[in-house]
Amino acid sequence: MASLVLTITLSLLLLAPPTFAFNCSKPPIYVDIHKRAVHDSSEFQYGSFIGVGTPAQNHSLWPSLTQNHTSFAASAYCRNSSLKGCEDGTGGFFVKSDSTSFQENDNFKSLDNSRFTGSSSFGQDTLRLYTHYFETDGASQTLVENSTIEIAEKGSIAPGIVGMGLSSTLLQSLVSKDIIAGRTYSLYIGQGFDRAGGAVNGSNTFGGFDAGRFTEPVHAYKMKESNTSPFTVRVKDITITSPDGRNVSLLDKSVFQNTDAGPFDAQLTTDQYPLSLPFSVTENFKRQLNARPDPENRFGDDSLQLPAPFAGSMTIVLDDGFSVTLPGEVLSNASNISPVQNRARNDSRPFYLSTAFLTQVYLMADFDSYTFFLAPAVQKNNIVMPTTFCPKSIPRPYVWPKQSAWVRNGLIGAVIGGVFGGIGIGIVGFCFWAAWVRRRAERREEDEERARKRAKMEQFEVEEGVGTTEFEGPPKRGARRGWRFWRR
Known part of the structure; x- marks a missing residue:
């Protein structure tokens, strides 16, 4: 029996997806895409919020599904480029001499077919992935040290690229440094750039997806x-x-x-x-x-x-x-x-x-x-x-809890409001009733006290006025006291 259980267990392990090799407890890295100020440019540019170097030189990089390298425009790129509107379309400029962590790598062989009609160089530096959920809030950063980057010296196309191709060096660095669960990535490009003419921003999620x-x-x-x-x-x-x-x-x-x-x-x-x-x-x-x-x-x-x-x-x-x-x-x-x-x-x-x-x-x-x-x-x-995207799994969107027709139509709010409103009216009514009962008891007590005094006085007057025929008339109208509700 034990051998049969062992055989079934081994069979299930062999047939199960091999996700156990991945550390799927690692949270993903969310990097937003929208317009922002970039290094060495006065123009706000649309792209992924990524920086490079020490101290940081921040850029807006465009995601590419075909390129494998993360690339930046050299400071002199537009002087040697035929790119239309170059100053507004590079995603920022990288000054190698200003970064204390940059190391030139003349022997690196590109993993891409040449994107640039001119030339580019390679090196290693610290990439800074900024997590920035709302434009009004500050950003946190994930450092990816000693990452391979490409610096475009001259060419005819926009050089600021997040390379997310089949052999992405950025994705490989994140995995090899045990920063994310595996080589997974998700993209919504958004519509906040000039060509699309929309207002919706996008996002990258390294090692995960945005379930919403x-x-x-x-x-x-x-x-x-x-x-x-x-x-x-x-x-x-x-x-x-x-x-x-x-x-x-x-x-x-x-x-x-x-x-x-x-x-x-x-x-x-x-x-x-x-x-x-x-x-x-x-x-x-x-x-x-x-x-x-x-x-x-x-x-x-x-x-x-x-x-x-x-x-x-x-x-x-x-x-x-x-x-x-x-x-x-x-x-x-x-x-x-x-x-x-x-x-x-x-x-x-x-x-x-x-x-x-x-x-x-x-x-x-x-x-x-x-x-x-x-x-x-x-x-x-x-x-x-942001949700971890474990390799060899199927991503699923967040499912909002089902609401009853009362909740969807706002009827539950009306009911709750009616209940509390009714309670409030009841409390006010009770206060009025209690005050009325109290005042009525006080008046009854006052009337009884006056009646006792009057009976006593009448007794004295009858004893003193025996044989006389004159009697005191009823009290005048002005002498009557009116009832005041809030007297006490």
């Missing part, structure tokens, strides 16, 4: 390590919903004849804002909404422009049934610029569900099991709930 930021259902996908972005999904359909409620599929060959549109693989990325869809799908989008390339190309990303504001929406449906809807304010901004990128027929680049898609989605990644999860994002979340 997403809702069910949670959809799981396997990472495709061979792709530039391992976060790859299959798109089954894209529909346009007009303001009157009519739906048109951009992949429907009966509507868009002479098209070869069909389901396609798309990579999730934050490296660009507009979606990059297959050529035929892009052409169908243009025909359906009369979209044209923006003649000014004001965002530099070839986004299509609509002829007028569009109050409808666009829904992207993945092959497992998960659907994400881009509302009208995303589909058509104040300048009628859409979140769809123009695409040439011979364009060989991957298809992307980009930042515009991620403004509506919460992303959770488990790099230990090479699995990622997508769920509907809670756009306006007033409560932050």
Whole structure:
């Protein structure tokens, strides 16, 4: 019998998910994303609240799902860059000579394909991850010493990056230093940056997820390590919903004849804002909404422009049934610029569900099991709930306690108010009744005392006035005493 129990126990241990190797008691590190002042710049910039160096040089870094290094702009970057609006888009500047903890590493080999058309260097320094829940409150920090960082010397793109790719050096440092439970990470990119034109801020959660930021259902996908972005999904359909409620599929060959549109693989990325869809799908989008390339190309990303504001929406449906809807304010901004990128027929680049898609989605990644999860994002979340994301587990959102109809409709408050109000009225009524009873007893006692005195006086008067015929009349009206309620 004992051997049978041992055999069953060993079998269960072998079949159970191997989460016992991870220290899942470690709390996650929450790093918010919003606009703030950054080092050596007068402009407030949108990004992750991360500093570097000793003393701290604070930056706003943009999360990247494809890059592996956390990078900063060198102090001279904009003098050697063709980046449009460079001073406002670097996330801050890093001055190597001002940091006493920086160590140059000329022999380090990059884990990324070159992001910069110019050049960059590598070194080790202390990263400072700031936990800052509310803009009006102070921030606490988590120090990640001796971390690998990239310093962009010159180039054509925004260099301030939190590298959260498949081989993220920051995530590996956090795990190797036993700061978080495992190589897990979650992202809500938010909408508080200029291209999105919204007001909702985002967040990173290293080693965890924000349980209040997403809702069910949670959809799981396997990472495709061979792709530039391992976060790859299959798109089954894209529909346009007009303001009157009519739906048109951009992949429907009966509507868009002479098209070869069909389901396609798309990579999730934050490296660009507009979606990059297959050529035929892009052409169908243009025909359906009369979209044209923006003649000014004001965002530099070839986004299509609509002829007028569009109050409808666009829904992207993945092959497992998960659907994400881009509302009208995303589909058509104040300048009628859409979140769809123009695409040439011979364009060989991957298809992307980009930042515009991620403004509506919460992303959770488990790099230990090479699995990622997508769920509907809670756009306006007033409560932050950082929760440990143990590797090889499934993240679940916080479920608010169910409330009865009385609580939901505020009836319980009315009942409680009525009860206490009734008690108050009863107490006041009792005070009035007690005062009235007391005064009545006092009057009765006074009347009885006067009657006794009058009887006694009448007895004396009768004895003294025997034989007379004159009697004293009744008391005058002015001599009567009125009853005063609050006399005592």
